[in-house]
Amino acid sequence: MGKAISIAKVTFKEGIRERIFLGVLIFSGLLFLSSGLLADLSIGNILKVTQDIGLSGLSLLGLFIALFLSTHLIAKDLDKKTIYLVVSKPIARWQYILGKFLGLCFLTTFALVLGFIVFICALFYFWKTSHLIQVPHIAWFKHLLAFIFLNLKMCLLVAIGVFFSSFTSSALVAFFFSLLTYFIGANLQNVKMILASKIGENISPILKIVFDFTYWLFPNLSVLDLKQAAVHDLPLNSSHLGVSGLYCLTYIFALLFLASFIFDKREFN
């Protein structure tokens, strides 16, 4: 485990020192700070729009790091053969996979925590200086919960990125498949809803079977999305949250297990 932590530390350092990481952080910070001003353009509830921009901005930041940066950093190792100096040491391949995963998760969490702090400060400022006749209630604790589950979701996406990187050296291919998995996972619940509606009555049964298979194979990312609950202060069921968290962790474990198995058989020519 100690060796996995060493790899995690190096992965974190490499990621945090990439210029693009800093650029994305700065851009996100500016977005959160200006969210209230952007929200002012809307006619709706300014604070609601501020929260939407902030939480969506956090999602985008997490997506970039979890999908793009993770596949990029692993592919760099493989492409430039930096991995020779790691795998040739007395370390098991699964330790490399675990170390990469942990390092990328630390990196993603670090960026998201920074982004969340800036977002919450900006939201608090706009809430306090709001000119609305009826200042809406902000569910601060639910925002924290939404952030925690966002983090979990990003860790799952990192695991997806690590999984695809375990058998391809191309950053582009790994990124593409990771993005595709994310897109499918983010929309599974919506498609299920559409199929259950009147529109679904006209859909061919074969397509429905394909969808059912997809639903069971791909991770349902919407169970980890608490944005709507945070923004509208909707009730949350703690046992559902517990099950969602466990579901996410199970998926991560399965993906890392598969990635280790594949990586163990992989040759570095």
Place this chain on the structure above:
Amino acid sequence: MHSLLKWELKNWVTSPLPRPEPALFLSGEFALLGSDYFLIKAAVFYSSIVTSSPNGTLWFSKALYLASYLDPYYFEPYWMTGVALPWEGRVEEAKVVLKRGLKYLPQKWQIPFYIGFINFYFEHDNKEAAHYFSIASKLPGAPSYLPLLVARLSIKGGETRIAIAFLQEQIKTVRDEKLKRQLEKRLKAFQAIDFLERAVRKYKQIYGYLPSDLNLLVTKNIISAIPPDPYGGQFYLTPEGKVWSTSNLR
């Protein structure tokens, strides 16, 4: 506004709208932002950048439906639907959006109130209106006059005053200046109609019959002058004794 900017804005605002299901599918976890986006588009439309036309009002109703579909817990699309859509001639579309809102925001008194108002004012279905006003009156934050409104439903000539009360309530909470001006304009029109209708009833009380023309109210010194229509039309008396305007309040 510069005509080129007006044209660009018109094209941006009334650009084709996606169907709700593909829009939800494509927006994924960013559906909340999508809802905000389409509501902004609808609001810009309503702020009289684009003149009302059958295609324009249909677009407006679709934009509001889309905004409410992408984030069904967002109150503002329902608010705009209730306040603006029926007046643009899209009563059925407004009811579809608002009835969906009843499911997701059952604690918002405004939604059943808007449905009740549509039933009462536009569809003249007092029974349905009373049903929805009654639902609204039991919800937290509902104005105390709502039960009175339910009672007033049976009173002849009460429609205009209900419309005035409704508009006054909305003006209190609206933040956008352009929208507020629109609502105030409509309120002024209804206040003028109410003023004229009361004068007509007074004329009938005195003379036993309805005046043939509103100018008679001035001639007979019941009122000093006919108030102007904020929409630029001419007020006239319908055969049923109601006051309306050639502008149709648009």
Place this chain on the structure above:
Amino acid sequence: MDCITLNHLYKTYKKGLRHKIYAVKNLSFSVEQGEIFGFVGPNGAGKSTTIKILMGLIFADKGGAKLFGIPCTHSEARAKVGFVPEQPVLYEHLSGEEFLYFAGELYGLPKKENKKRVWELLERVGLKETGKRRLRYYSKGMLQRLVIAQALIADPALIIMDEPFSGLDPVGRMEIMNLIKSLKKQGKTVFFSSHILHDVETVCDRVALIIKGELKYLGRPDNIEETFRKELQKWARR
């Protein structure tokens, strides 16, 4: 116990759907403790392939390869081995110190000992002044020295080098030569591959000559150049 044992080793690569080519064919020899062993052959002979099998980077199709009696597929086999790959690329955002420390951690060195070893080695390879600088600012020669340092961080009994003289100027080659000699004096075993026969002749105790994946000669390095020429001619005639 021998440091390296190769036993009827085979490694093939697919060429098209049906054909396969042998990168390593029935390779068998062993390397004793304390000797400097040269592994020579022309480009594409299978030297790097053999070294990669030893270091667990790729896997043999048939036969066995062991380090200190442990199969190469097990990570523990590399606990006493330091590896210097050909033309390595390092983590450019780490400093020299951080990189060496990381290497020590992968060998399981305790923190204090690791820190001590890092600065000892940086001094030994002449990088003490630049230890805190990021690797992206290191020259090629500095990187090469750092790679050697990371191979020595855990004081291994066996050092495997893949083409260590490749791309170096005469001064650099001399430095590597002296390093190999000093390692031998410390009782360490050095196994390195090269296609420059003169270097092998100068420093090695024994050599293995490999051509097209097959072992052609195993023994002392005397007259290795002539032996190499003869074997190449034999192979060309086939």
